Amino acid sequence: MKEVEVAIVDYLRARNKLLSIAARHPDLLAGNDNIIGRIGEYLAVTHLKQRGRQAKKVRSKSQQGHDLLDGSIRISVKIITNENSAGRTMRLTEPWDELLVIDLDTISLAYRIGHLLKPQFEMACRQNPGWSRHPIVKRTMLGPGGLIGKYGTVASGHSVLGRQFPDPT
Numbered sequence: 264m265k266e267v268e269v270a271i272v273d274y275l276r277a278r279n280k281l282l283s284i285a286a287r288h289p290d291l292l293a294g295n296d297n298i299i300g301r302i303g304e305y306l307a308v309t310h311l312k313q314r315g316r317q318a319k320k321v322r323s324k325s326q327q328g329h330d331l332l333d334g335s336i337r338i339s340v341k342i343i344t345n346e347n348s349a350g351r352t353m354r355l356t357e358p359w360d361e362l363l364v365i366d367l368d369t370i371s372l373a374y375r376i377g378h379l380l381k382p383q384f385e386m387a388c389r390q391n392p393g394w395s396r397h398p399i400v401k402r403t404m405l406g407p408g409g410l411i412g413k414y415g416t417v418a419s420g421h422s423v424l425g426r427q428f429p430d431p432t
């Protein structure tokens with residue numbers, strides 16, 4: 264079907280363009296073949312830099328537990344898009360000191376970002392002994408009763424295009 268072929272070609276051209284730009288900016292977009300993961304790490308770096316942090320991508324494409332470093336602080340980044348109907352991603356693994364979870368709407372390009380520090384996670388586990396020490400990261404963690412919504416912080420109203428949306432809360 265012609266429409267399908269055109270969509271595939273458009274996607275592959277856009278993907279190749281992103282990979283070409285990534286080669287020129289490895290500090291911002293280097294990584295494995297997971298383009299959405301690379302975008303999530305870029306959004307995380309941008310989010311942290313807006314808060315005066317100096318986070319940088321780790322050198323290894325397959326770093327265990329974390330994706331960014333801010334000095335010696337190890338930051339794990341997980342991104343979930345609206346295309347993920349299960350609303351979950353990979354399991355949280357060690358070593359990490361901070362967790363950033365990004366919930367991205369690939370249509371509007373709006374996203375919210377949850378931030379959890381390791382001490383907040385430790386407190387959550389003490390208060391909820393049945394919770395896993397290596398949970399599967401889920402969109403529900405960002406809700407008011409979720410791990411990050413209850414113990415960390417959730418910021419919404421961001422856009423991949425750099426526009427700010429009003430925070431609905």
